Amino acid sequence: NAGVTQTPKFRILKIGQSMTLQCTQDMNHNYMYWYRQDPGMGLKLIYYSVGAGITDKGEVPNGYNVSRSTTEDFPLRLELAAPSQTSVYFCASRPGLGNSNQPQHFGDGTRLSIL
Amino acid sequence: AQTVTQSQPEMSVQEAETVTLSCTYDTSESDYYLFWYKQPPSRQMILVIRQEAYKQQNATENRFSVNFQKAAKSFSLKISDSQLGDAAMYFCAYTRGSSNTGKLIFGQGTTLQVKP
Numbered sequence: 001n002a003g004v005t006q007t008p009k010f011r012i013l014k015i016g017q018s019m020t021l022q023c024t025q026d027m028n029h030n031y032m033y034w035y036r037q038d039p040g041m042g043l044k045l046i047y048y049s050v051g052a053g054i055t056d057k058g059e060v061p062n063g064y065n066v067s068r069s070t071t072e073d074f075p076l077r078l079e080l081a082a083p084s085q086t087s088v089y090f091c092a093s094r095p096g097l098g099n100s101n102q103p104q105h106f107g108d109g110t111r112l113s114i115l
Numbered sequence: 116a117q118t119v120t121q122s123q124p125e126m127s128v129q130e131a132e133t134v135t136l137s138c139t140y141d142t143s144e145s146d147y148y149l150f151w152y153k154q155p156p157s158r159q160m161i162l163v164i165r166q167e168a169y170k171q172q173n174a175t176e177n178r179f180s181v182n183f184q185k186a187a188k189s190f191s192l193k194i195s196d197s198q199l200g201d202a203a204m205y206f207c208a209y210t211r212g213s214s215n216t217g218k219l220i221f222g223q224g225t226t227l228q229v230k231p
Contacts, residue, residue, distance in 0.1 A: 031216070031217045033217075033218070033219075040124075040223075040224070041223055041224065042119075042121075042206055042221035042222050042223045042224050043160075043206070043219070043221045044221070045218055045219070048216060048217075048218060050216060050217075056216070058218065088158065090160065092160075092219075094217050101148050101165065101167055101212075103150060103162040103165060104217070104219060106159070106160035108157075108158060108159055109158045109159075111158075
């Protein structure tokens with residue numbers, strides 16, 4: 001059982017380039033999340049989704065876009081990469097409504113550097 | 116808005132000793148859940164322990180236990196018989212129980228060093 005899978009694990013981008021961070025889960029979880037973790041800091045929510053076709057902004061959404069066309073996949077898009085987006089990105093998933101005591105399952109993260 | 120604060124950026128403990136990591140939170144909700152996650156150098160986020168706010172009994176998972184003080188809004192993690200593999204960054208996290216989004220709010224983290 002793979003859980004939450006993120007690709008790529010590492011990436012270096014030039015300022016102004018775009019890319020998509022991929023996230024897929026095989027647990028049939030309705031809820032999915034994207035977080036960023038800056039060095040020495042906690043995780044901050046970028047975007048989240050409570051089901052296919054439904055997404056919403058988190059605490060730090062500027063510079064990012066998401067889509068959720070299937071239950072399994074929740075890609076994160078950076079359109080114009082900026083140095084401030086250098087961070088480690090985590091995707092997570094959780095069963096849906098009524099499961100607040102269930103923990104989020106995290107992927108292994110993507111380390112992204114913008115130069 | 117809810118906040119989570121970990122006031123100890125770094126802690127150290129001798130192998131086999133006990134250490135307590137602090138966490139405080141601010142919320143006006145009565146129904147919520149609290150979690151401790153461990154992040155080793157491998158970067159994985161690993162659930163250590165969870166606590167339901169409506170339960171008075173403190174959660175325990177093997178060598179890990181919490182001291183949940185609801186009135187003081189305090190949620191500390193106690194690690195007994197510390198092992199070298201416990202060295203990691205530890206995050207305290209909060210989520211509303213009645214939330215229909217399940218969003219987690221994280222503290223800043225505490226780096227735990229275990230000395231042999």
